Amino acid sequence: TLLRTQLSGDEIIVVSNREPYIHEWQGEQTIVRRPASGLVTAVEPVMRACSGTWIAHGSGSADREFVDAHDRLMLPPGHKDYALRRIWLSDEEVRGYYNGFANEGLWPLCHMVHIRPTFRESDWETYRAVNRRFADAVVAEAHSEDPVILVQDYHFALLPAMIRERLPRATILAFWHIPWPNPESFGICPWRREILQGMLGSTILGFQTRNHSQNFIETVDRYLEARVEHEHSTISFRGETSFVESYPISIEWPGSAASADWPSPQNCRDEVFSQLGLRAGQRIILGVDRFDYTKGIIERLQAFEHLLQHNPQWIGEVSLLQIAAPTRSALADYQGLHAKVHDMVAALNARFGRAGYTPVILQNVQHDQRWLARLYRAAAVCVVSSLHDGMNLVSKEFVAARDDEQGVLILSRFTGAARELSEALLVNPYHVEDVAQAMQRALLMPADEQRERLASMRMTVQEFNVFRWAGHILSDASRWRLRERIEARV
Numbered sequence: 361t362l363l364r365t366q367l368s369g370d371e372i373i374v375v376s377n378r379e380p381y382i383h384e385w386q387g388e389q390t391i392v393r394r395p396a397s398g399l400v401t402a403v404e405p406v407m408r409a410c411s412g413t414w415i416a417h418g419s420g421s422a423d424r425e426f427v428d429a430h431d432r433l434m435l436p437p438g439h440k441d442y443a444l445r446r447i448w449l450s451d452e453e454v455r456g457y458y459n460g461f462a463n464e465g466l467w468p469l470c471h472m473v474h475i476r477p478t479f480r481e482s483d484w485e486t487y488r489a490v491n492r493r494f495a496d497a498v499v500a501e502a503h504s505e506d507p508v509i510l511v512q513d514y515h516f517a518l519l520p521a522m523i524r525e526r527l528p529r530a531t532i533l534a535f536w537h538i539p540w541p542n543p544e545s546f547g548i549c550p551w552r553r554e555i556l557q558g559m560l561g562s563t564i565l566g567f568q569t570r571n572h573s574q575n576f577i578e579t580v581d582r583y584l585e586a587r588v589e590h591e592h593s594t595i596s597f598r599g600e601t602s603f604v605e606s607y608p609i610s611i612e613w614p615g616s617a618a619s620a621d622w623p624s625p626q627n628c629r630d631e632v633f634s635q636l637g638l639r640a641g642q643r644i645i646l647g648v649d650r651f652d653y654t655k656g657i658i659e660r661l662q663a664f665e666h667l668l669q670h671n672p673q674w675i676g677e678v679s680l681l682q683i684a685a686p687t688r689s690a691l692a693d694y695q696g697l698h699a700k701v702h703d704m705v706a707a708l709n710a711r712f713g714r715a716g717y718t719p720v721i722l723q724n725v726q727h728d729q730r731w732l733a734r735l736y737r738a739a740a741v742c743v744v745s746s747l748h749d750g751m752n753l754v755s756k757e758f759v760a761a762r763d764d765e766q767g768v769l770i771l772s773r774f775t776g777a778a779r780e781l782s783e784a785l786l787v788n789p790y791h792v793e794d795v796a797q798a799m800q801r802a803l804l805m806p807a808d809e810q811r812e813r814l815a816s817m818r819m820t821v822q823e824f825n826v827f828r829w830a831g832h833i834l835s836d837a838s839r840w841r842l843r844e845r846i847e848a849r850v
């Protein structure tokens with residue numbers, strides 16, 4: 361309601377690479393699927409609350425004409441109140457813009473995981489051209505001179521300036537969902553100036569943590585002739601001023617309609633255990649990630665191996681269930697990760713497995729929200745061991761799903777979420793023994809300590825939910841607009 365009041369009369373347009381719903385052919389039928397994406401988890405409830413238009417890259421296999429014609433009607437029940445406009449990209453555009461510049465260039469550039477970024481001139485050109493296509497779509501969709509445009513993530517660094525040129529009165533709020541590196545690291549990008557200039561078309565530039573927004577400000581200070589006012593967190597460049605701030609993203613609370621029909625934790629355990637063929641009384645350590653090298657899946661497996669090796673009482677008693685949702689599988693670094701993880705799982709299972717006991721269950725699939733909620737509620741421990749992560753919403757979803765206040769969260773210090781969820785068992789994912797010890801501690805943690813930790817984290821997620829995130833950015837934007845108007849009068 362607060363969001364609607366803040367936006368009353370404003371036209372809202374969201375731009376992201378991922379679409380919130382993917383339409384796919386399944387036999388003769390079209391089905392609707394939610395992608396595994398923290399961005400979608402966070403932004404979709406905001407759109408449902410505010411309405412407007414969401415422009416995204418159309419990625420499903422369903423017939424394009426059919427999907428375009430059903431941009432409202434094809435959404436699942438209760439989700440009809442915003443329009444989805446797909447941009448269909450050619451294979452060459454996907455290769456250059458998404459696989460190439462975004463995911464082989466910017467992704468490793470921004471995540472400190474020691475994967476070398478690859479920069480190709482042709483990818484950069486395609487990235488620019490695709491940003492231009494999205495800018496055209498924004499202008500075509502805008503019905504007013506001053507819409508509120510929410511540009512999401514590193515796929516669209518150039519979009520803010522491209523939109524600003526054509527809609528000078530728009531309020532452009534760009535949010536960078538992933539970390540922003542320090543100036544030295546960012547400086548290796550051959551197009552560092554162009555990227556910074558593109559982003560500075562925004563009214564507000566949002567990052568997940570203060571550290572990332574400070575890194576951004578220092579990067580601009582280093583590479584552009586811009587006026588940086590550290591005290592006010594503003595950057596003035598070529599007559600325009602942008603406000604740079606951190607807005608830690610979050611999840612919906614109260615949960616979506618789905619949370620109303622959550623079975624009791626015991627029923628979730630029964631359902632999950634029978635699906636997985638686990639013996640009653642066994643315990644699950646759960647990992648839920650996209651199958652990405654930033655998520656520390658290899659390190660998690662090493663830690664689990666260490667746990668079983670040094671605490672053999674858990675052999676036969678505890679299984680690691682790793683959900684690894686497919687993502688970017690056309691890229692060599694991701695294929696290498698798949699192969700390595702599959703080999704490690706096979707070796708671990710050969711070493712510790714026995715009749716009726718599989719130590720590691722790896723599911724390289726994407727589950728729907730309903731099933732994930734059951735997994736969160738059935739698990740004894742949830743482990744998030746990202747090597748570097750802008751925020752990580754799996755940790756917040758686990759906390760939200762545990763209304764029984766039982767279960768333990770192990771969380772990497774190198775996630776944005778660790779700043780808010782300090783009652784989790786915080787670990788350094790590079791330190792295998794540290795993570796193994798946290799697993800041991802989690803499995804032995806008394807129920808009242810679990811309750812205290814979860815109760816505190818639940819209060820945090822409840823209070824700092826995604827509506828608060830959006831409300832914070834939007835109220836800063838309206839304050840900013842007012843201030844500009846007042847200054848223009850002087």
Ligand code: F6P
Binds near residue numbers: 397398399513538650
């Ligand atoms: O939040 C980071 C992010 O890259 C989003 O932009 C994206 O939707 C999500 O992770 C999933 O990645 P992908 O869409 O490439 O599978």
